[in-house]
Amino acid sequence: MDSGTLYSIGELARRTGLTVKTIRFYSDRGIVTPADRTPAGYRRYGADAVARLTLVRTLRELGLGLDAIRRVTDRELTLSTVAAEHAAALDVQISILRLRRAVLTAAARREPTSQEMERMHQLATLSGAERRRLIDDFLDAVFDDRHVANAHAAVRRSMIPELPDRPSEEQVEAWVELAELSLDADFRAGVRRLVEELEADLPDRVAGPPRPDVVAVTRELVGEAVASGISPDAPQAEPVVATLTAGCALVVGRPDDAQLHGWLAHRLEAANDPRRDRYFTLLAVINGWPAPEPLAPVIDWSVKALKMRAAR
Structure with missing residues (x-):
C-alpha cells in the first residue's frame, strides 16, 4: 500500500x-484522525488509517470500550494489557450470566411462585462464606456435638458441598436445589431422626474407627443382587437375605432371628427417603464426584425380601 495515498471517508469505508x-464518529472522537483536508x-x-x-x-x-481502544491506538496501553483486563471482566460477566441462566432454567421446570423465584435467586448469588453458613446450619440441625466426636463426624464432612470458583450452570443449578432441600x-428432621436411630443401633460407642x-x-451386601436383576422373591x-440379616445382626449385636428380621425391615423402611438420594446426587454434581448409586432400590429390594420371608 502506498504510504502517500490519501483516502476519502467513502474509500476508507469500502x-x-x-x-x-461510524468512521466519522471515530474521527470526531480522535480515534482516527485525517491526514489532510481538501480545499472544500x-x-x-x-x-495507516486502514x-x-x-x-x-x-x-x-x-466488546472493548472506546476509551480503552483510543488508549491502545495511541499506544498508551499495550494490546496484551487491555486483552487481559477485558478477559478478566468477561469472566465476571460470564459467571453472573451462568448464575442467571441456572436460576431461569430451574424456574422454567418448576413454575415457581414469585417468592420461590426470589429465594432461588438469593441462593444462587450467596457468597462462599454465606453458602458455608447455610450448610453448617443444616448439618448442625442433623448432627449434635456427640456425633461430631464419633464416626458420624466423617459422614458430616462428606455431606459438605464445595461449589467451585467457576461453577458450570449444572453445578449452580444443583447448588440451588440442594440449598433449598x-x-x-x-x-x-428426617435426616436427624435417621442419624439418631442408626446411632442407637450400635451396641457400644467406644472410640475407634x-x-x-x-x-x-445393606448397600454393600444387597447392591450386587439388585444390579444383577435378581428378584427379591x-x-x-435366599443367600443374599441370609448374608444381609447375619451382617446386620453382627453390627447391632442381636441374634439373627425373626425378631431382628422384622426390626430390620422397619428400620430400612424408615430410612428410605428419596430426598436423601437426591441430596447426594446433587452433592456429587456440585463437588465434581462420580454419580452415587441410589440407595432407594437397594432398600426397596431388601424390605420386600424381608417382608416376604416373614409372611411365610
Whole structure:
C-alpha cells in the first residue's frame, strides 16, 4: 500500500467494512484522525488509517470500550494489557450470566411462585462464606456435638458441598436445589431422626474407627443382587437375605432371628427417603464426584425380601 495515498471517508469505508457514519464518529472522537483536508474541507486519511480502523473494528467486536481502544491506538496501553483486563471482566460477566441462566432454567421446570423465584435467586448469588453458613446450619440441625466426636463426624464432612470458583450452570443449578432441600424442615428432621436411630443401633460407642450402620451394610451386601436383576422373591435371593440379616445382626449385636428380621425391615423402611438420594446426587454434581448409586432400590429390594420371608 502506498504510504502517500490519501483516502476519502467513502474509500476508507469500502476498505475497512465500516460505515461512513461510524468512521466519522471515530474521527470526531480522535480515534482516527485525517491526514489532510481538501480545499472544500473534506477529510482525507492516510494509509495507516486502514490498519488503525481494522484494529478498532476488531476490538469493538470483542466488546472493548472506546476509551480503552483510543488508549491502545495511541499506544498508551499495550494490546496484551487491555486483552487481559477485558478477559478478566468477561469472566465476571460470564459467571453472573451462568448464575442467571441456572436460576431461569430451574424456574422454567418448576413454575415457581414469585417468592420461590426470589429465594432461588438469593441462593444462587450467596457468597462462599454465606453458602458455608447455610450448610453448617443444616448439618448442625442433623448432627449434635456427640456425633461430631464419633464416626458420624466423617459422614458430616462428606455431606459438605464445595461449589467451585467457576461453577458450570449444572453445578449452580444443583447448588440451588440442594440449598433449598437443606432448608426444608421436614427433610432436616428426617435426616436427624435417621442419624439418631442408626446411632442407637450400635451396641457400644467406644472410640475407634468408623463402624458401618445397617443401611451401609445393606448397600454393600444387597447392591450386587439388585444390579444383577435378581428378584427379591427368587430362590437366588435366599443367600443374599441370609448374608444381609447375619451382617446386620453382627453390627447391632442381636441374634439373627425373626425378631431382628422384622426390626430390620422397619428400620430400612424408615430410612428410605428419596430426598436423601437426591441430596447426594446433587452433592456429587456440585463437588465434581462420580454419580452415587441410589440407595432407594437397594432398600426397596431388601424390605420386600424381608417382608416376604416373614409372611411365610
